[in-house]
Amino acid sequence: MFNRRKFITQSAVAGAAALLVPGEVWSAPFQEDHIQPLENNPIVISTWDFGIAANAAAWEVLRNNGRALDAVEKGVHVPEADVKNQSVGYGGLPDRDGKVTLDACIMDEFGNCGSVAALQHIMHPISVARKVMEKTPHVMLVGDGALQFALEQGFKRTNLLTAEAEKAWKEWLKKAEYKPVINIENKNFSPRKLPGNEYNHDTIGMLAMDAKGNLSGACTTSGMAYKMHGRVGDSPIIGAGLYVDNEIGGATSTGVGEEVIRNVGSFLVVELMRQGYPPEEACKEAVMRIIKKKPETAKEIQVGFLALNKKGQYGAYAIQKGFSFAVCNKESQDTLIKGKSYY
Numbered sequence: 456m457f458n459r460r461k462f463i464t465q466s467a468v469a470g471a472a473a474l475l476v477p478g479e480v481w482s483a484p485f486q487e488d489h490i491q492p493l494e495n496n497p498i499v500i501s502t503w504d505f506g507i508a509a510n511a512a513a514w515e516v517l518r519n520n521g522r523a524l525d526a527v528e529k530g531v532h533v534p535e536a537d538v539k540n541q542s543v544g545y546g547g548l549p550d551r552d553g554k555v556t557l558d559a560c561i562m563d564e565f566g567n568c569g570s571v572a573a574l575q576h577i578m579h580p581i582s583v584a585r586k587v588m589e590k591t592p593h594v595m596l597v598g599d600g601a602l603q604f605a606l607e608q609g610f611k612r613t614n615l616l617t618a619e620a621e622k623a624w625k626e627w628l629k630k631a632e633y634k635p636v637i638n639i640e641n642k643n644f645s646p647r648k649l650p651g652n653e654y655n656h657d658t659i660g661m662l663a664m665d666a667k668g669n670l671s672g673a674c675t676t677s678g679m680a681y682k683m684h685g686r687v688g689d690s691p692i693i694g695a696g697l698y699v700d701n702e703i704g705g706a707t708s709t710g711v712g713e714e715v716i717r718n719v720g721s722f723l724v725v726e727l728m729r730q731g732y733p734p735e736e737a738c739k740e741a742v743m744r745i746i747k748k749k750p751e752t753a754k755e756i757q758v759g760f761l762a763l764n765k766k767g768q769y770g771a772y773a774i775q776k777g778f779s780f781a782v783c784n785k786e787s788q789d790t791l792i793k794g795k796s797y798y
């Protein structure tokens with residue numbers, strides 16, 4: 456029997472197929488996202504204020520006609536090595552046993568991907584993830600196996616627990632409350648403000664399109680502070696913390712990883728863009744799924760999505776206020792945008 460609802464859905468899918476044709480985008484029902492005309496690529500976008508410094512490193516690759524994959528790897532090296540950044544790489548806050556464990560993943564324009572989870576003692580987990588992608592038949596290595604592989608590949612063993620992070624952990628131990636804390640946002644937020652010392656949260660997710668129009672993404676974090684030893688968040692999970700489809704676009708996430716995993720968040724955002732949603736609307740819809748399923752939980756947590764489509768349009772949406780993202784292209788290398796939010 457003819458089903459009208461099904462017909463509309465199929466029409467939408469047909470519309471999405473038209474998205475693949477250069478020059479057309481189905482955006483009529485939605486508010487216009489930030490548009491980056493195709494001739495103006497390359498572009499790189501990333502989560503939070505510290506994305507500005509990371510984008511600058513990625514931009515060096517992109518402006519020299521480098522590959523988006525190399526750009527995102529180089530870009531996220533910056534927060535990974537930044538001792539002041541307590542949520543990514545070196546200097547990251549440890550788990551409840553005092554161990555700094557890192558999660559990271561990377562994905563290229565061919566759909567190749569690599570990931571490491573609960574990796575200790577290595578400054579640049581994103582580069583280990585890339586080696587997993589390029590040198591093994593696997594997608595993901597975890598824990599001791601990931602460390603063994605990293606050392607075999609020539610990565611140096613490093614103590615990632617800084618005196619400041621250890622001090623903060625010992626302070627936490629006094630009460631040892633095991634409760635995911637909502638993000639402490641930067642109260643002094645102002646657009647285009649260069650970051651200072653206020654790196655108090657989160658994962659860096661980065662998406663780039665190079666001069667050839669190819670997309671790649673990277674996502675890296677020390678995860679939730681004082682998590683259970685062995686806890687893995689969304690950031691190294693392909694489809695949750697990051698997803699890239701070179702025909703459609705890419706998405707990445709930050710915030711409480713469990714909710715992102717439960718909703719396969721980044722994959723959902725990309726699939727919504729495939730159906731014609733502009734990036735911000737796709738991010739919003741993914742956030743709404745989380746809120747609709749657990750409205751009470753959602754009041755207490757932050758989750759933010761960031762997306763870039765094949766046209767160079769980008770957008771973001773979060774549950775809570777304060778989610779910022781950084782944009783770098785030919786016009787401006789240090790734009791910081793305040794993402795929209797449900798609350």
Ligand code: ASP
Pocket residue numbers: 656657658676677678679687688689690708709710711712713
């Ligand atoms: N998504 C990360 C995790 O759940 C943490 C964060 O972005 O704040 O590990």
